Amino acid sequence: MEPTGIWLSEPRNMIGIMTGTSVDGIDVCLAEFSFLENKQFFKLKHFRTFEFSSNTKEAIFHALNGRISAADLSRLNFILASEFTEIITIFLNLCNCSLISVDAVAVHGQTIWHEPSGEIIPNTLQAISGPALGAILDKPVIYDFRSADIALGGQGAPLVPIFDYEFLSSSVNRIALNIGGMSNITFLPSSKDKSQVLAFDTGPGNVLIDIASNLLFSKDYDDHGHFARKGEVLEIIFSALKSTEYCLRAIPKSTGRELFNMSFINDHFNQLNNFSPNDILATLTEFTAWSIFFNIKHYIPNSKELIISGGGCHNDFLVERLQFYLPEIIIIKSNELGINSDAKEALCFAYLGWLSLGGIPGNIPSVTGAKRHCVLGARTF
Amino acid sequence: MEPTGIWLSEPRNMIGIMTGTSVDGIDVCLAEFSFLENKQFFKLKHFRTFEFSSNTKEAIFHALNGRISAADLSRLNFILASEFTEIITIFLNLCNCSLISVDAVAVHGQTIWHEPSGEIIPNTLQAISGPALGAILDKPVIYDFRSADIALGGQGAPLVPIFDYEFLSSSVNRIALNIGGMSNITFLPSSKDKSQVLAFDTGPGNVLIDIASNLLFSKDYDDHGHFARKGEVLEIIFSALKSTEYCLRAIPKSTGRELFNMSFINDHFNQLNNFSPNDILATLTEFTAWSIFFNIKHYIPNSKELIISGGGCHNDFLVERLQFYLPEIIIIKSNELGINSDAKEALCFAYLGWLSLGGIPGNIPSVTGAKRHCVLGARTF
Numbered sequence: 001m002e003p004t005g006i007w008l009s010e011p012r013n014m015i016g017i018m019t020g021t022s023v024d025g026i027d028v029c030l031a032e033f034s035f036l037e038n039k040q041f042f043k044l045k046h047f048r049t050f051e052f053s054s055n056t057k058e059a060i061f062h063a064l065n066g067r068i069s070a071a072d073l074s075r076l077n078f079i080l081a082s083e084f085t086e087i088i089t090i091f092l093n094l095c096n097c098s099l100i101s102v103d104a105v106a107v108h109g110q111t112i113w114h115e116p117s118g119e120i121i122p123n124t125l126q127a128i129s130g131p132a133l134g135a136i137l138d139k140p141v142i143y144d145f146r147s148a149d150i151a152l153g154g155q156g157a158p159l160v161p162i163f164d165y166e167f168l169s170s171s172v173n174r175i176a177l178n179i180g181g182m183s184n185i186t187f188l189p190s191s192k193d194k195s196q197v198l199a200f201d202t203g204p205g206n207v208l209i210d211i212a213s214n215l216l217f218s219k220d221y222d223d224h225g226h227f228a229r230k231g232e233v234l235e236i237i238f239s240a241l242k243s244t245e246y247c248l249r250a251i252p253k254s255t256g257r258e259l260f261n262m263s264f265i266n267d268h269f270n271q272l273n274n275f276s277p278n279d280i281l282a283t284l285t286e287f288t289a290w291s292i293f294f295n296i297k298h299y300i301p302n303s304k305e306l307i308i309s310g311g312g313c314h315n316d317f318l319v320e321r322l323q324f325y326l327p328e329i330i331i332i333k334s335n336e337l338g339i340n341s342d343a344k345e346a347l348c349f350a351y352l353g354w355l356s357l358g359g360i361p362g363n364i365p366s367v368t369g370a371k372r373h374c375v376l377g378a379r380t381f
Numbered sequence: 382m383e384p385t386g387i388w389l390s391e392p393r394n395m396i397g398i399m400t401g402t403s404v405d406g407i408d409v410c411l412a413e414f415s416f417l418e419n420k421q422f423f424k425l426k427h428f429r430t431f432e433f434s435s436n437t438k439e440a441i442f443h444a445l446n447g448r449i450s451a452a453d454l455s456r457l458n459f460i461l462a463s464e465f466t467e468i469i470t471i472f473l474n475l476c477n478c479s480l481i482s483v484d485a486v487a488v489h490g491q492t493i494w495h496e497p498s499g500e501i502i503p504n505t506l507q508a509i510s511g512p513a514l515g516a517i518l519d520k521p522v523i524y525d526f527r528s529a530d531i532a533l534g535g536q537g538a539p540l541v542p543i544f545d546y547e548f549l550s551s552s553v554n555r556i557a558l559n560i561g562g563m564s565n566i567t568f569l570p571s572s573k574d575k576s577q578v579l580a581f582d583t584g585p586g587n588v589l590i591d592i593a594s595n596l597l598f599s600k601d602y603d604d605h606g607h608f609a610r611k612g613e614v615l616e617i618i619f620s621a622l623k624s625t626e627y628c629l630r631a632i633p634k635s636t637g638r639e640l641f642n643m644s645f646i647n648d649h650f651n652q653l654n655n656f657s658p659n660d661i662l663a664t665l666t667e668f669t670a671w672s673i674f675f676n677i678k679h680y681i682p683n684s685k686e687l688i689i690s691g692g693g694c695h696n697d698f699l700v701e702r703l704q705f706y707l708p709e710i711i712i713i714k715s716n717e718l719g720i721n722s723d724a725k726e727a728l729c730f731a732y733l734g735w736l737s738l739g740g741i742p743g744n745i746p747s748v749t750g751a752k753r754h755c756v757l758g759a760r761t762f
Contacts, residue, residue, distance in 0.1 A: 063451050070449045074494040074506035081532060082502060113455040121463060123510075125455035130759050131525050132532035144512050148761065151462060151513035356762055374762075378511050380529070381737055381756035 008035040008358045016350025017084055017107040021181030021257050022210050023060050024220060024311065025049040026084070027346035028091045030102070033354040040166055042351060046095040047343035050087050056080065063112045063127065064257055073112070073127065080110060081132035088137065104140040106353025107133065114146075114256045116155040124156050134380030142353035145377045149363045154370030157254040161186040161199040161367050162355070163348040168337070173303040175296060178344060179205040179312020182255055183292050187300045198300060199367040200251045203244070203291040204260045206312050208284040211262055216277035222285070225317025231282030234275060237268055241287040251299050252369045285318050293325035309334040309341035352376055389416040389739045397731025398465055398488040402562035402638050403591050404441050405601060405692065406430040407465070408727040409472045411483070414735040421547055423732060427476040428724035431468050437461065444493045444508065445638055454493070454508065461491060462513035469518065485521040487734025488514065495637045497536040505537050515761030523734035526758045530744045535751030538635040542567040542580040542748050543736070544729040549718070553685040556677060559725060560586040560693020563636055564673050568681045579681060580748040581632045584625070584672040585641045587693050589665040592643055597658035603666070606698025612663030615656060618649055622668040632680050633750045666699050674706035690715040690725035733757055
């Protein structure tokens with residue numbers, strides 16, 4: 001019914017918009033994708049990160065903390081469409097590009113709730129009105145990438161692995177690690193056998209560090225890990241953190257702010273002001289590095305290289321602690337492979353949008369747990 | 382980019398699913414649409430109404446009353462996808478049809494919030510996970526029909542007029558009236574000049590009558606208007622009802638349960654148990670008929686015929702009161718024109734889905750107030 005051949009017959013310019021669970025910015029990229037002789041190619045042309053307006057950020061945090069009504073959520077869908085429209089306009093101006101050259105816009109939407117194993121019913125909610133954004137821009141918008149996979153019994157995450165598989169596989173076993181709000185990894189076998197690809201959320205990425213930086217230092221994040229580096233790990237609390245059920249849980253698994261949030265920190269530190277702020281950050285950073293290491297050690301075949309991307313790449317101290325735990329693995333920042341580490345997730349969703357418009361499934365069932373491959377998302381006209 | 386020609390080149394079987402603001406049932410139809418020599422045709426093949434499961438109904442009422450969290454709403458989207466999947470299966474079995482013969486499913490979704498002139502931002506929210514429904518059925522699903530029009534400055538409603546215009550226009554001025562939860566009318570000029578089409582919500586349809594029947598008689602609706610017929614209009618309250626701002630408001634306008642709800646009744650009757658239940662129903666029925674009449678008298682050019690559809694058609698007493706107010710107009714039930722009056726809205730959304738897949742705009746800007754025509758909704762792959 002769909003002339004996917006037409007879509008794939010020419011290089012296409014996609015805008016990708018990613019906003020993560022840490023609400024630390026709006027990542028926007030412009031990338032070209034093409035399909036030649038059965039091989040896929042990408043070219044990351046431009047990338048920028050923008051701030052959310054303070055009102056929108058506040059509305060999102062209210063939603064993430066569960067304090068939202070049907071009216072609030074309805075408004076948030078449209079507020080995000082309006083905000084993303086403005087940002088796309090600014091972005092294209094900054095890049096000296098015109099909207100005319102853009103074929104479609106892929107937008108992840110702001111995750112408000114994600115409960116892929118929900119007892120009542122598996123579900124997920126990424127706020128954004130696709131039709132509103134599409135109508136204002138007068139461009140096809142692809143969005144809501146996680147719901148179809150969840151309806152097919154999958155976790156709706158991670159979705160980045162198809163990108164990793166297509167563009168990062170190599171002749172040695174590799175792991176791709178993205179440290180966003182949460183951390184997720186993809187195992188890429190040297191055999192390039194897709195059914196052996198593994199991927200899951202290891203647990204926290206920047207989320208706990210960011211919350212604590214905000215609370216204790218009034219900073220949105222721990223710049224280069226300076227705060228944590230000056231602290232000492234609180235061993236008793238670290239021990240307790242290491243028994244977090246999620247870290248030990250078998251794969252596939254995915255998580256979000258439902259679990260790793262302010263309450264999680266409070267539950268472990270009880271009275272935060274009994275501790276040195278630097279020690280708290282050192283402990284949370286250690287736990288974050290450890291939880292990545294622990295999952296790699298237990299669930300991933302021996303690998304030679306770890307390709308890291310995401311905001312967490314800039315936290316030198318976190319990367320050092322990770323290298324400490326994984327002495328035999330070569331850590332490579334994705335920038336060194338031509339993939340701007342900050343841009344990777346936005347690029348992946350631009351790619352997923354391109355795949356969907358080409359009628360190509362974007363989920364890897366062995367990774368998400370879904371019953372079958374499916375073309376992800378919804379699109380406007 | 383879209384081969385809309387291919388879609389329009391053959392007759393297509395669409396399932397349409399409509400659930401209104403009164404949550405009184407799930408209307409499902411199977412209809413065939415075709416496009417021949419620049420003319421559109423429809424064939425309503427099957428129609429049934431199903432009950433919501435009691436859990437789902439309760440969840441929707443919680444949402445409509447504003448008592449909903451992000452988690453509840455996320456779950457509701459998937460609960461509706463699951464419930465509609467079951468109902469489509471039962472529906473097709475009852476009709477001796479197979480899912481294979483269905484080309485696509487158009488689903489309105491359950492309106493949870495509708496604020497097209499919202500001060501913070503115009504917005505609307507119809508609960509349903511399109512991608513979940515599409516993935517389970519493995520069929521394209523078209524949904525979220527109202528958002529694009531709202532983003533373009535329109536009311537996102539009414540959307541039925543394009544159907545009325547295409548299939549009900551005649552050589553005399555006609556009005557099409559649908560009495561669902563709310564009442565909406567379309568004026569169809571004998572000239573068939575699309576820019577002269579008018580349409581808007583007149584105010585309550587069955588909503589006030591249903592709420593009062595439920596509360597006072599433990600019945601979901603006033604069957605044939607029997608309760609109201611036995612009562613007397615409470616003139617002082619009727620007078621006050623007639624000054625309801627919405628009835629007098631200039632067109633275009635649209636409304637919903639945000640305005641016409643339990644509180645609206647309480648505000649006017651203060652202590653309900655001071656009045657005879659029959660008198661309360663008589664008064665609310667009179668107000669409903671009057672508000673339709675008042676809007677026709679003030680905003681619609683002289684018309685010869687009124688085509689009525691929707692659940693309100695079965696309320697003989699309401700139809701009588703309407704005829705009383707409009708003695709010079711011939712009232713025709715849409716059944717007499719081959720359109721099952723109960724099926725009309727489901728049929729319209731099946732039609733809107735078919736239009737969208739054919740790349741044809743579904744809104745009439747002179748009706749909704751939108752800046753321009755646009756192809757409505759989002760679709761799954």
